Amino acid sequence: MDFDYSPKVQQLQARLNAFMDQHIYPNEARFHAEIEANRAAGDAWLPTRVMEELKELARAAGLWNLFLPESELGAGLSNLEYAPLCEIMGRALWSAEAFNCSAPDTGNMEVLARYGSAEQQRQWLEPLLAGRIRSCFAMTEPAVASSDATNIESSIVRDGDEYVINGRKWWSSGGGDPRCQVFVFMGKTDPNNPSRHQQQSMILVPRATPGVTIERQLPVFGFDDAPHGHSEIVFENVRVPVANLLLGEGRGFEIAQGRLGPGRIHHCMRLIGLAERALEHMCRRSLGRVAFGKPLAQQGVTLERIAEARILIDQARFLVLNAAHMMDTVGNKVAAKEIAMIKVAAPNMACRVIDWAIQVQGGGGMSDPFLAPAYAAARSLRLADGPDEVHRNQIGKLELARYQPPSAPR
Structure with missing residues (x-):
């Protein structure tokens, strides 16, 4: 490329x-x-x-x-x-x-642009694109291991011209923002479907619908992450029109995969920018701070970390650009391995570089207004949009598939 x-x-x-x-x-x-x-x-x-x-x-x-x-x-x-x-x-x-x-609005706008009906786009996509409202993505649940999205237990049950929604969600980013007017909610419409990937659906839930209760805002390493934040939300007998369903029953997993691919690359590229700025902090601090008679920049361990940070950031950037190129040329499905690779590489890289910047900063680094929340954000992204372990498993399976013997002809 x-x-x-x-x-x-x-x-x-x-x-x-x-x-x-x-x-x-x-x-x-x-x-x-x-x-x-x-x-x-x-x-x-x-x-x-x-x-x-x-x-x-x-x-x-x-x-x-x-x-x-x-x-x-x-x-x-x-x-x-x-x-x-x-x-x-x-x-x-x-x-x-x-x-x-910014997330989650970018992902939700992509969902509406790709999968929304004309009326859904008029009601929700247009004001989101104009910046008049904000939105929330409600997928993860506290009661199950949501790294496996087929575990999701929230229910979406049809009752005449309405769907009745019940469930508890958390890490629902943006839910506490008073401008948030709509939730993209994932739940099961057909829990007995033999295909575990066709049990789920996605539906639009207006924020003001009776039965929606935001119970609390979740802290991230002690930060409340305001004014963005992450909510724990209860949906109790929430009724919305059948027309609020996205794409069709059983299509939720498909929508989720379409949403998360671009979202992952956005997170990874922002992390590279975050790590670049952390490296700048590390370099400036090391040039101006003296310990044991000479600047930190002249200490061997600091030089090594600066060099390693430069290597790690550039490696991650090239991986992300390659994944973006493949998404554009062969599509997200074919680029699944490359997307998974960057989702592991970029957050781990950022955590390491920001950690080194904090170390050079000294005690003040733990409360630095940029470095401390930057580390919390980078660490959280080793879980958001799929934990490292899930992506590594996927990469390993895709790599092994290259060496599997071809199936014998029937």
């Missing part, structure tokens, strides 16, 4: 980097200060004023909905073209929202 970015992508990179320099980095302190003020007032999940201002600036700059491939609704970028832009956004944990390119 050609690793050179096209002139279009290079122009977008320059514009996006300029926006980050002019608007994102200078507003990091203000963003966190507004969250603290909201928290002190009793609701850390209220939208911040600075984010709403940044959204208007990004929209005016033409840096809006860059993420949506294979659709006229987005910027018309391929996965390979979007990847380096996603990396730039990842340099600040919260900045992707300013460009309407």
